[in-house]
Amino acid sequence: xxxxxxxxxxxxxxxxxxxxxxxxxxxxxxxxxxxxxxxxxxxxxxxxxxxxxxxxxxxxxxxxxxxxxxxxxxxxxxxxxxxxxxxxxxxxxxxxxxxxxxxxxxxxxxxxxxxxxxxxxxxxxxxxxxxxxxxxxxxxxxxxxxxxxxxxxxxxxxxxxxxxxxxxxxxxxxxxxxxxxxxxxxxxxxxxxxxxxxxxxx
Numbered sequence: 001x002x003x004x005x006x007x008x009x010x011x012x013x014x015x016x017x018x019x020x021x022x023x024x025x026x027x028x029x030x031x032x033x034x035x036x037x038x039x040x041x042x043x044x045x046x047x048x049x050x051x052x053x054x055x056x057x058x059x060x061x062x063x064x065x066x067x068x069x070x071x072x073x074x075x076x077x078x079x080x081x082x083x084x085x086x087x088x089x090x091x092x093x094x095x096x097x098x099x100x101x102x103x104x105x106x107x108x109x110x111x112x113x114x115x116x117x118x119x120x121x122x123x124x125x126x127x128x129x130x131x132x133x134x135x136x137x138x139x140x141x142x143x144x145x146x147x148x149x150x151x152x153x154x155x156x157x158x159x160x161x162x163x164x165x166x167x168x169x170x171x172x173x174x175x176x177x178x179x180x181x182x183x184x185x186x187x188x189x190x191x192x193x194x195x196x197x198x199x200x201x202x
Contacts, residue, residue: 013048013052016048016051016052016055017041017044017045017048018044019044019051019131020043020044020045020047020048020051020135021040021041021043021044022040022044023044023132023135023136024040024043024044024047024135025040027135027136028040028043044135047134047135047138050134050139050140050141050144051131051134051135053140053141054130054131054134054141054144054145055131057141057142057145058127058130058131058145061123062120062123062124065119065120065123066116066119066120069115069116069119069120070116073112073115073116074112076112077108077109077112080108081105081108084101084104121160121163122156122160124160124163125152125156125157125159125160125163126148126149126152126153126156126159127145127148127149127152128148128152128159128162128163129147129148129151129152130144130145130147130148131144133147133148
């Protein structure tokens with residue numbers, strides 16, 4: 001478990017170093033500089049800790065906002081569903097009423113999902129360029145997020161649409177192929193490898 005933990009952390013750090021190094025190369029290219037791979041990595045190392053800091057703070061705040069809104073929305077949904085249940089308890093034998101109740105429940109669940117994701121999406125859109133600002137303008141995590149908020153305040157919906165496009169592309173280009181390969185592996189894998197130890201005893 002300890003080895004897995006350290007390997008996972010090392011993987012995240014390596015990914016962060018890759019991102020900051022490549023971003024440093026991009027900014028150097030835009031400034032007309034021709035830097036080597038080693039110089040890009042050195043510049044990336046200098047901005048690695050601020051980058052990790054902004055990403056960590058970003059993730060903590062987003063998770064906290066999502067949890068707060070999730071619990072608040074769930075309380076409201078349960079109260080509303082309880083009221084509907086009490087009101088319709090005398091007509092539960094009516095099939096049409098039951099179907100209508102199912103649609104109402106699904107509608108409230110959809111509204112709950114939107115209510116939870118709306119503030120998360122808004123914050124994500126406002127802070128979308130924070131990690132890049134940490135590298136390009138050599139700012140600290142909080143200053144970078146403030147700068148990102150100021151830069152995106154007139155284009156929040158465009159930034160949100162960009163995030164949605166990234167999510168769709170990530171699913172289509174990465175998530176969907178990986179899922180298909182997993183299903184394919186399960187199908188073609190020999191049965192003895194797919195049996196659990198409990199069933200293998202029989």
